[in-house]
Amino acid sequence: MKIFPDNQAANDHIGVLGEIKAPPGELRWELLRSRWRVPALADELVPRKHLMKVFDATRAGESLLLNAPAGYGKTQAIRLWLDDAIAAGKVAWLSAEARDNDPERFVGLLAAGLLTPQQCSDHARHPLHSQLSASDRLTLALRAWQDSESPIEYLVLDNLEQFESDVVELIVQLLKELPPTLSLLMAARRQRILPLQSGTLSRQFRLLGESELALTLDETQRWFEPLQRLGVICPRRIEQVHLHSEGWIAPLALYRRALAQLGAGLGKMVELPEIGRFFEDVVLAPFAGKLSLPLSWIAEPKELSEALLQQLGWHVNDAAPGRQLAWLAAEGLPLEPVSANGQRWRLNRLLRDWLESERAEGRQERLRRLGEWLFQEGDIAAGAACLRGNIPTQHLQAMLSQEAERLLGNQDLRGLYDLFAGPVEPEDPALKLVYGWCLALSGRYREAVDLAEELHPALPLPLCARQRLLIAFSVREQGDSIRAQAIAEQVLGMASEDLSAGAKRMALLLRGGVYAGNYRFQEARDSLRAAIRLSREQGDNAGEMVCLYEQARIEVASGYLGRALSQLQAGLALASESPVNQSRIAQSRLLDAMAWLFWHRGEREAALCQVALAVDEALKVKDVAVLRGFVLKSLLARANMDLDGAMHWLDEAERHMQRWQVDDVVYLPMISLCQAMIWIDRQVPDEAAACLARLDSYPALPASELFPWLPGMAELVDIRLCIHQGDIPAALTRLTRLQQRHLSLPPLSVQALHLQLLQVLCFQKNGRPEQALITLRQAVELAATEQLVSPFAEMQTDLRGLVAKLSVAGAQREFLAFLQDQLGCAEVGATDAPGGLPVEPVSDRELGVLELIALGLSNQDIADRLHISLHTVKTHARKINAKLGVRSRTQAIVRARDLGLL
Numbered sequence: 045m046k047i048f049p050d051n052q053a054a055n056d057h058i059g060v061l062g063e064i065k066a067p068p069g070e071l072r073w074e075l076l077r078s079r080w081r082v083p084a085l086a087d088e089l090v091p092r093k094h095l096m097k098v099f100d101a102t103r104a105g106e107s108l109l110l111n112a113p114a115g116y117g118k119t120q121a122i123r124l125w126l127d128d129a130i131a132a133g134k135v136a137w138l139s140a141e142a143r144d145n146d147p148e149r150f151v152g153l154l155a156a157g158l159l160t161p162q163q164c165s166d167h168a169r170h171p172l173h174s175q176l177s178a179s180d181r182l183t184l185a186l187r188a189w190q191d192s193e194s195p196i197e198y199l200v201l202d203n204l205e206q207f208e209s210d211v212v213e214l215i216v217q218l219l220k221e222l223p224p225t226l227s228l229l230m231a232a233r234r235q236r237i238l239p240l241q242s243g244t245l246s247r248q249f250r251l252l253g254e255s256e257l258a259l260t261l262d263e264t265q266r267w268f269e270p271l272q273r274l275g276v277i278c279p280r281r282i283e284q285v286h287l288h289s290e291g292w293i294a295p296l297a298l299y300r301r302a303l304a305q306l307g308a309g310l311g312k313m314v315e316l317p318e319i320g321r322f323f324e325d326v327v328l329a330p331f332a333g334k335l336s337l338p339l340s341w342i343a344e345p346k347e348l349s350e351a352l353l354q355q356l357g358w359h360v361n362d363a364a365p366g367r368q369l370a371w372l373a374a375e376g377l378p379l380e381p382v383s384a385n386g387q388r389w390r391l392n393r394l395l396r397d398w399l400e401s402e403r404a405e406g407r408q409e410r411l412r413r414l415g416e417w418l419f420q421e422g423d424i425a426a427g428a429a430c431l432r433g434n435i436p437t438q439h440l441q442a443m444l445s446q447e448a449e450r451l452l453g454n455q456d457l458r459g460l461y462d463l464f465a466g467p468v469e470p471e472d473p474a475l476k477l478v479y480g481w482c483l484a485l486s487g488r489y490r491e492a493v494d495l496a497e498e499l500h501p502a503l504p505l506p507l508c509a510r511q512r513l514l515i516a517f518s519v520r521e522q523g524d525s526i527r528a529q530a531i532a533e534q535v536l537g538m539a540s541e542d543l544s545a546g547a548k549r550m551a552l553l554l555r556g557g558v559y560a561g562n563y564r565f566q567e568a569r570d571s572l573r574a575a576i577r578l579s580r581e582q583g584d585n586a587g588e589m590v591c592l593y594e595q596a597r598i599e600v601a602s603g604y605l606g607r608a609l610s611q612l613q614a615g616l617a618l619a620s621e622s623p624v625n626q627s628r629i630a631q632s633r634l635l636d637a638m639a640w641l642f643w644h645r646g647e648r649e650a651a652l653c654q655v656a657l658a659v660d661e662a663l664k665v666k667d668v669a670v671l672r673g674f675v676l677k678s679l680l681a682r683a684n685m686d687l688d689g690a691m692h693w694l695d696e697a698e699r700h701m702q703r704w705q706v707d708d709v710v711y712l713p714m715i716s717l718c719q720a721m722i723w724i725d726r727q728v729p730d731e732a733a734a735c736l737a738r739l740d741s742y743p744a745l746p747a748s749e750l751f752p753w754l755p756g757m758a759e760l761v762d763i764r765l766c767i768h769q770g771d772i773p774a775a776l777t778r779l780t781r782l783q784q785r786h787l788s789l790p791p792l793s794v795q796a797l798h799l800q801l802l803q804v805l806c807f808q809k810n811g812r813p814e815q816a817l818i819t820l821r822q823a824v825e826l827a828a829t830e831q832l833v834s835p836f837a838e839m840q841t842d843l844r845g846l847v848a849k850l851s852v853a854g855a856q857r858e859f860l861a862f863l864q865d866q867l868g869c870a871e872v873g874a875t876d877a878p879g880g881l882p883v884e885p886v887s888d889r890e891l892g893v894l895e896l897i898a899l900g901l902s903n904q905d906i907a908d909r910l911h912i913s914l915h916t917v918k919t920h921a922r923k924i925n926a927k928l929g930v931r932s933r934t935q936a937i938v939r940a941r942d943l944g945l946l
Contacts, residue, residue: 336359
């Protein structure tokens with residue numbers, strides 16, 4: 045017995061929104077409505093805090109598209125975020141299928157999902173509908189939803205890749221006409237489902253790609269933490285599987301499940317059968333029959349280009365010539381561009397290793413031919429990767445040695461990293477020395493020294509000089525400046541014919557750096573001027589840029605900021621003459637030094653912009669000096685009283701150094717000192733003392749090339765901590781001893797000014813406010829000659845009140861006004877008078893937090909009581925302190941009671 049007419053099946057799209065009078069039409073609506081089902085929530089969810097924050101920023105009337113290859117957790121991410129809304133019946137969810145790729149059916153599905161049964165019935169029986177296009181019917185359906193009291197607030201369209209052009213046009217219309225009270229969330233495996241660059245979409249549209257959807261290392265660690273507690277996997281292994289998968293959730297989930305079942309004996313990720321099946325059945329299935337040769341062929345080289353595909357004779361049947369890689373990425377292959385112009389691409393590392401494991405026939409000969417072609421094209425790193433193991437080692441080393449010398453001369457550190465990627469066993473002494481410099485420049489000094497000392501003692505004299513300089517550079521960064529200077533002098537004493545210009549310049553730079561670390565600034569200047577003359581004689585712009593960078597830093601340490609600015613400008617002018625796409629260490633360092641100069645002069649906005657450029661450039665060339673950029677970002681955050689942000693940038697610095705396997709002596713002392721300063725600002729001296737105690741692991745703090753002032757800075761922070769702990773006698777004793785040791789310091793130097801400001805604090809804490817103001821006035825008048833602001837900014841929490849009371853005469857008035865503005869002294873002055881009101885009123889929410897602070901509740905207790913995050917409580921507390929002109933919870937309570945707020 046048939047329950048539908050012969051010409052009307054239950055899923056027939058014809059007339060779905062047309063005039064329907066027969067009972068089967070109602071049943072057809074019910075079948076369409078049954079397609080709106082919310083998927084189940086996975087049992088073991090990935091913690092996605094950063095992604096949930098992005099979702100939380102999605103407001104009513106906005107659209108969000110999650111666009112990434114299969115296995116990036118798109119559906120589950122949306123499902124988790126909407127969990128509460130789903131329970132409240134506010135979500136309509138459609139998981140698209142191939143049969144839905146029809147305009148009439150799509151509009152019918154939308155109407156059935158958004159409208160109530162009665163609305164659907166009325167909508168279907170409207171006499172005009174049978175004459176309208178799908179586009180018009182979509183508009184009417186959206187208006188009907190707006191006129192209704194529907195509880196739906198979120199519309200989810202999953203599996204968007206099922207739709208083709210006609211339905212895509214309707215989705216674009218839906219984006220444009222989306223009601224202001226409805227949010228649209230979409231997920232798709234293929235890119236370019238929507239014309240995102242057409243300019244026709246609403247500004248309320250946002251796109252999340254695989255970089256945003258991939259798990260961060262922290263998320264992966266927290267996800268694997270239960271297995272780590274059971275001893276199934278160690279933290280180092282968790283980091284390795286994260287880096288290998290690049291945060292791809294599905295392979296990580298499969299590996300995690302296998303670990304839970306099989307235990308610690310599990311092999312490599314790439315060998316897991318479940319991951320192989322996922323790649324075959326889900327990721328690669330859409331490309332079956334579309335490729336002229338196996339996909340494993342393009343997994344062999346580390347980077348891909350259209351020219352390389354042409355050399356292999358490999359092509360995609362459906363892709364236009366010159367657009368094959370872009371087509372593969374758009375169709376859902378985890379392939380990303382690694383160059384700004386999209387000329388080079390890279391496969392996901394795990395997928396590449398899995399494809400490569402298939403070992404297609406003729407692979408060795410193919411790699412040899414490909415490597416030789418890449419060498420001819422100038423892509424040495426990729427060529428070496430292909431040739432390694434496929435031609436005689438001696439032949440390869442001869443090819444690499446010449447290229448390595450060129451890269452080192454051009455200071456192309458990124459090129460050197462790429463060149464030595466993979467198992468490195470250089471046998472040629474010259475090549476081994478270049479590799480040693482690569483290690484040293486990346487902060488791996490112990491390895492560099494070991495490699496240099498293992499070389500045969502009977503090296504030719506030019507190579508011997510380079511070997512000695514490599515050891516000198518490395519031991520200097522480890523804190524042994526005496527040995528470094530002795531080696532530099534030894535090299536400079538060699539006969540001119542045995543010493544290359546580059547080696548002589550490096551020896552002069554090393555000697556100058558040691559002099560500067562010992563505050564022998566004039567001797568440092570003389571050594572660097574000789575290095576600059578040598579670079580100019582050789583026409584070596586890159587070498588001259590390094591010398592100008594070092595010379596500028598000496599002038600900054602001496603307090604001559606104007607001279608430093610001239611040298612940095614000259615260095616950056618030389619950098620601008622370099623080829624457009626050439627990145628050098630010197631360029632990275634010059635940008636960094638300019639950012640620090642702006643910081644010393646109190647030009648915070650300029651410093652913030654410049655340090656962003658410097659960090660980007662340092663990351664591009666993988667320069668360990670990126671550490672200086674992160675430290676400066678932390679100092680700028682401290683200056684703005686964003687202490688949480690200051691800690692964040694230090695954490696970011698430590699993560700990068702660990703990821704690059706940099707020796708801990710390079711970064712841990714500096715990070716510990718900066719953390720100690722932040723704890724002093726927070727008035728938690730015990731934590732500050734714990735940070736300083738970590739420095740005991742380093743008997744001799746290195747006056748390194750990155751932080752030549754590090755040893756002196758440690759002593760300054762120690763004195764400031766004594767002051768905050770109330771131990772003024774100890775602070776005065778250490779301060780006097782330090783002043784006597786540095787009698788030769790230029791009075792304008794940053795170190796000397798720090799010493800003077802610490803003396804101001806000792807006078808103030810010792811009950812001698814008049815002497816404190818006199819000494820502070822002298823410091824301000826001295827700093828005004830070069831607009832040196834940074835020492836005041838670094839101690840602004842201690843100095844703000846005193847600087848607010850200060851007055852000077854003559855030309856220094858303008859500088860004092862600038863300094864007072866930098867330190868926020870206007871707020872202090874406005875709230876100094878007893879009974880005076882805050883400059884900005886305390887809000888009701890802040891007052892609520894203040895009342896709980898007065899009750900003695902901790903920040904966490906306040907967060908629990910008010911149902912807000914701990915970060916929000918800290919933000920309110922910081923704003924309260926700023927508005928009341930105080931620095932601690934106790935002072936805030938007293939001040940609020942004086943003002944009648946409590």
